[in-house]
Amino acid sequence: MSTEKFDKAKSNLPVRGFLKIDDLIIPQGEALVQAILDLKKEKNAVILAHYYQPPAIQDIADYLGDSLQLARAAKDTDADMIAFCGVHFMAEAAKILNPSKKVVLPDTQAGCSLADGCSGEGLRAMRAKHPGALIATYINCNAETKAESDIIVTSSNAETIIRSLPEDRPIIFAPDKNLGAYLMKKTGRDMILWDGTCIVHEAFSMERIAQQLAANPQAKLIAHPESEAAVLDLAHYVGSTSGLLNFVEKDDAQKFIVATEEGILHEMQKRAPHKKLIPALVFDESCNCSECFYMKRNTLEKLYLCMKYELPEILMDEELRLKALKPIEAMLELSTTIK
Ligand code: 13P
Ligand code: SF4
Numbered sequence: 001m002s003t004e005k006f007d008k009a010k011s012n013l014p015v016r017g018f019l020k021i022d023d024l025i026i027p028q029g030e031a032l033v034q035a036i037l038d039l040k041k042e043k044n045a046v047i048l049a050h051y052y053q054p055p056a057i058q059d060i061a062d063y064l065g066d067s068l069q070l071a072r073a074a075k076d077t078d079a080d081m082i083a084f085c086g087v088h089f090m091a092e093a094a095k096i097l098n099p100s101k102k103v104v105l106p107d108t109q110a111g112c113s114l115a116d117g118c119s120g121e122g123l124r125a126m127r128a129k130h131p132g133a134l135i136a137t138y139i140n141c142n143a144e145t146k147a148e149s150d151i152i153v154t155s156s157n158a159e160t161i162i163r164s165l166p167e168d169r170p171i172i173f174a175p176d177k178n179l180g181a182y183l184m185k186k187t188g189r190d191m192i193l194w195d196g197t198c199i200v201h202e203a204f205s206m207e208r209i210a211q212q213l214a215a216n217p218q219a220k221l222i223a224h225p226e227s228e229a230a231v232l233d234l235a236h237y238v239g240s241t242s243g244l245l246n247f248v249e250k251d252d253a254q255k256f257i258v259a260t261e262e263g264i265l266h267e268m269q270k271r272a273p274h275k276k277l278i279p280a281l282v283f284d285e286s287c288n289c290s291e292c293f294y295m296k297r298n299t300l301e302k303l304y305l306c307m308k309y310e311l312p313e314i315l316m317d318e319e320l321r322l323k324a325l326k327p328i329e330a331m332l333e334l335s336t337t338i339k
Contacts, residue, residue: 017109045081106302118175120144147323155240201226208281223259
């Protein structure tokens with residue numbers, strides 16, 4: 001490959017999100033899987049993947065997990081390179097926790113509506129309006145937002161952490177208002193909510209899900225707390241990504257209507273091969289809106305490219321990293337009982 005073609009691809013990286021090198025032949029099928037495994041050995045890399053990733057990526061990962069489990073795996077790895085298959089804020093958290101490792105992700109355009117809708121500046125303004133308040137922020141946010149937070153939470157530890165915060169301090173919760181409202185109901189703590197939502201979880205239709213339940217009277221509805229209150233009120237079980245996986249595995253029911261990102265069905269079906277899993281329906285009958293298109297930007301080809309050329313790489317200003325690390329460490333300390 002000519003350096004000219006590579007340089008062109010590199011300069012397009014900020015806009016494109018991945019290295020698209022003209023005329024480069026990328027192995028396909030089994031050869032592509034083998035090439036990724038070879039790169040893993042050659043570079044002493046570990047592949048971390050979120051449950052919402054495309055099945056082919058989930059199947060090749062060394063470690064599959066939710067955002068808390070992946071943050072821990074990134075912190076603890078002794079590999080030289082972390083190939084992070086998830087969205088940008090997750091890869092950024094890996095870099096914050098383990099700065100001496102090279103963190104690459106298949107596509108930097110794998111964003112998140114929650115992270116994109118919240119900023120450090122916005123949180124600073126909220127803090128000024130509510131002096132004395134603690135800021136608890138969902139991990140689905142960028143490093144600048146984390147740096148303005150007192151503590152980070154994930155869907156699996158949020159309830160435990162909110163309960164542990166001092167009763168005499170008001171709490172600002174950002175950026176997911178649905179998760180925030182759910183936590184207020186569960187814990188009885190009043191919180192000031194940032195007005196953000198997940199475009200995937202807010203797309204579920206209560207009316208269409210009610211029809212699914214009527215058509216499948218034996219099925220249980222399970223939902224992620226990023227879903228709207230009307231869906232959560234209807235659900236037999238509300239839980240984090242890991243919580244939903246465990247519930248399906250252990251519960252006696254044989255049929256589940258699943259109100260979260262569809263990628264999770266891949267692992268769910270592996271863990272409960274004889275159970276029937278039905279993706280919950282969204283408002284728009286013409287779209288695949290229960291798939292997170294950010295998560296699905298990652299492909300095996302892009303994973304191969306980012307490992308081979310070690311680009312795109314997550315780089316971070318050290319002062320910002322240290323500020324963002326503090327509330328993540330506070331979260332990890334309060335999450336030791338949570339798997
Ligand atoms: P988890 O924290 O459950 O992994 O969820 C991350 C996410 O993006 C949910 O939409
Ligand atoms: Fe963000 Fe929603 Fe996608 Fe999760 S599913 S990464 S919250 S947009």
